[in-house]
Amino acid sequence: MRKLLAPILIVVAIVLAACGGGEEGSGGTKYLTIATASSGGTYYPIGVGLGNLWTEHIDGMNATGQSSAGSVENIDLLRNGEADMAILQGLIGAQAVGGTGNFEGNAYEDLRSISMLWGNVEHFVLMNDKVETGTIEDIAGNTFSVGPQASGTEQSTLIMMEGVGLTKDDITPEYLGYDDAVSAMRDGRLDGGSTPGGTPVSAIMDMYASGVDARVLDITDEQLESINSIYNTWYRFVIPSETYPGQEEDINTIAMPNFLGVPADLDEDMVYELTKTMYENLDQVHEIHNSAKEVLLETALDGLPAPLHVGAYKYFEEQGLEIPEELIPEEAK
Structure with a gap:
């Protein structure tokens, strides 16, 4: 034994x-x-x-x-x-x-x-003919993908929307993955979407390279402060020009840390x-x-x-x- x-x-x-x-x-x-x-x-x-x-x-x-x-x-x-x-x-x-x-x-x-x-860099993209201020508040009134249901993308997107005074009632929400969102924008079935990730995000590379008439929206200092008043975890992130094909100017967005x-x-x-x-x-x-x-x-x-x-x-x-x-x-x- x-x-x-x-x-x-x-x-x-x-x-x-x-x-x-x-x-x-x-x-x-x-x-x-x-x-x-x-x-x-x-x-x-x-x-x-x-x-x-x-x-x-x-x-x-x-x-x-x-x-x-x-x-x-x-x-x-x-x-x-x-x-x-x-x-x-x-x-x-x-x-x-x-x-x-x-x-x-x-x-x-x-x-x-x-x-x-x-960082997960926030990429709120929107068709150029829907852009007014050039910031994320422009998604109001448009068909917009917030990410797959119950995903981390959806959670963070909705909080960012709340930070600029928007809810799902202010958009026509879709629940698409990144590639599907860009494809739907290319086909005219979607105005924009949220696609956070490390730069460069492949779906956004495809959006710019394939000539989709859209852009990544800016986020102002005031919007960042308001978003962080809900959950204080985002920080300023600048996507340098030419990160994406044909991107001629810096994009002033924000990122969330891992x-x-x-x-x-x-x-x-x-x-x-x-x-x-x-x-x-x-x-x-x-x-x-x-x-x-x-x-x-x-x-x-x-x-x-x-x-x-x-x-x-x-x-x-x-x-x-x-x-x-x-x-x-x-x-x-």
Whole structure:
């Protein structure tokens, strides 16, 4: 019986050591699990790549990315101690901290930020013959795709509309994917649509390249402020001229961050080391994925919806970053 139990107990011990919490396993190894999203998207390869980076550069660290259902589930994984870190959409992070939207009455006030990673750039597109002011308020009175039903695109689009005083009643809503929206615009069946993503968005490349008589709308500073009064997670983003074929002028839009989130009680020294290692090896970070090229010290705090983890706060303070009051963690005050 003892011979049978011995190997089983060894396996159980290894599994328990590898579970979350950023805790040390046998031999002082620190295990870190990073919740991402489905393996076919951007979150997963970036999470896996960061895990490999930290495992390579931090002595005794074993960090691994794990697939998940995405940002909403990732909040629950962090809250329940089933993951130590997660990549999160800014809007979902803001809802979790505030106990609104997907987390109505179920706030996760212990959520902390490490860094903005890359942004989902807002592209509200509209046929030129419908453009009046050149800003997103021009979608009023038109047929407009808000994104597939129940998608992150629909959620963020409706909040942005609310920020400029519009609801679905002010448009004729459609629920199309990006390529289908551009195709419908080309065929004259749709006036515009919302297609957020990292630049350049392929559907918008196609829109400009195929001669659809449409443009990406601007967002003013006043509109940005009003949108952020609902969920404070967007930041200014300028799409440079010639990003898209025939785009002769800069587009003044906004973006929402995808960011690294952790529980407030994750070890301070560990988070400091994770943050420092990421920013001291940016050449390697930028090789992980095209979107990871946006990981830069000068944009690390853009749009973060939750206060910094005290370990990350310590690193950014050392680097001389000006840290907004709302991002200073209670643990550092």
